[in-house]
Amino acid sequence: MTKVKEQSTRNQNKGISELSCPITYVMNKIGGNWKATILYYLMSGPKRYSELKKLIPAITEKMLAQHLKQLKEDNLVFKKEEQLKPPITIYSLTPAADELRPILMAMADWAIKDNKRVQDLMTEPIEK
Amino acid sequence: MTKVKEQSTRNQNKGISELSCPITYVMNKIGGNWKATILYYLMSGPKRYSELKKLIPAITEKMLAQHLKQLKEDNLVFKKEEQLKPPITIYSLTPAADELRPILMAMADWAIKDNKRVQDLMTEPIEK
DNA sequence: CAGAATCCTATACGATACTG
DNA sequence: CAGTATCGTATAGGATTCTG
Numbered sequence: 117m118t119k120v121k122e123q124s125t126r127n128q129n130k131g132i133s134e135l136s137c138p139i140t141y142v143m144n145k146i147g148g149n150w151k152a153t154i155l156y157y158l159m160s161g162p163k164r165y166s167e168l169k170k171l172i173p174a175i176t177e178k179m180l181a182q183h184l185k186q187l188k189e190d191n192l193v194f195k196k197e198e199q200l201k202p203p204i205t206i207y208s209l210t211p212a213a214d215e216l217r218p219i220l221m222a223m224a225d226w227a228i229k230d231n232k233r234v235q236d237l238m239t240e241p242i243e244k
Numbered sequence: 245m246t247k248v249k250e251q252s253t254r255n256q257n258k259g260i261s262e263l264s265c266p267i268t269y270v271m272n273k274i275g276g277n278w279k280a281t282i283l284y285y286l287m288s289g290p291k292r293y294s295e296l297k298k299l300i301p302a303i304t305e306k307m308l309a310q311h312l313k314q315l316k317e318d319n320l321v322f323k324k325e326e327q328l329k330p331p332i333t334i335y336s337l338t339p340a341a342d343e344l345r346p347i348l349m350a351m352a353d354w355a356i357k358d359n360k361r362v363q364d365l366m367t368e369p370i371e372k
Numbered sequence: 373c374a375g376a377a378t379c380c381t382a383t384a385c386g387a388t389a390c391t392g
Numbered sequence: 393c394a395g396t397a398t399c400g401t402a403t404a405g406g407a408t409t410c411t412g
Contacts, residue, residue, distance in 0.1 A: 124385095124403085125385085125386055126386070126402065127402090127403095132302050133277070138352035139284045139352060140281055143277060145358070147271070148405095149261070149275070152270075164373085166374075174260045175257075177376090178377095179406080181374080191362070202374080205374060212361060222346065223270045224266035229343070230343075252383085252406095253405085253407090254381090254382065254383080254404080254406070257405085276385095277384085277385080292393085305395070305396090306385075306396085306397095309395055310385095330394080331392085
């Protein structure tokens with residue numbers, strides 16, 4: 117659960133840019149390799165920890181737990197725990213995250229389109 | 245201009261997720277602290293290298309140059325060089341990046357809204 | 373099941389100096 | 393002006409083990 121040196125130049129820059137640039141603000145919240153992905157999968161409905169793990173096989177336990185915690189702190193996911201044996205934990209989107217829904221959808225659409233565009237470029241006939 | 249070890253688990257995971265998850269695909273293209281920001285500033289029109297540097301004071305030369313290069317390789321920016329003394333370089337958005345415009349705008353809007361929401365939470369009266 | 377703790381590596385990023 | 397090169401540090405992320 118690595119700690120962060122708040123005084124590092126890197127973090128200072130993050131802070132400064134976040135104040136002056138809304139895009140940076142968003143990136144600080146859903147950037148990284150996993151946070152947006154987690155939210156994306158939660159968009160189809162609340163999920164258990166283990167379900168998320170199954171949906172995103174490439175993620176490690178550490179990253180999943182860590183990012184879920186951060187998303188919770190940023191008011192983007194709710195966490196509901198049933199203290200059973202074995203325990204059950206359900207994660208779901210907050211209203212704030214729900215407003216990201218059209219954005220993430222649009223990003224997904226763009227990805228499909230862009231990927232097709234790249235494929236087309238790569239399979240272009242060599243000869244004129 | 246640090247090289248990347250293509251075989252690292254981290255990179256493998258990036259690749260795997262990119263294939264199965266459109267969001268990861270987008271994040272690999274505009275993620276990180278600076279790429280989306282650069283695109284955002286280019287949305288208001290073509291800019292010179294030095295103009296971008298001025299618009300994003302917190303970015304270092306290295307990051308700006310490096311990310312511009314990657315954005316170019318990803319077909320998100322055009323680079324037009326005038327071989328003068330001193331040289332002039334103009335960066336502008338490609339059609340692919342232009343399709344990201346509504347998405348980045350929506351992200352910016354969300355940022356403003358979310359930031360306000362967070363501020364409100366923090367200034368909530370302590371007493372019931 | 374849902375995670376926390378520990379340890380480790382790769383990479384992202386910053387600072388600075390240099391160049392056509 | 394528009395970069396590149398080199399070096400150093402901090403963080404992101406992975407592997408593994410442990411626990412209520």
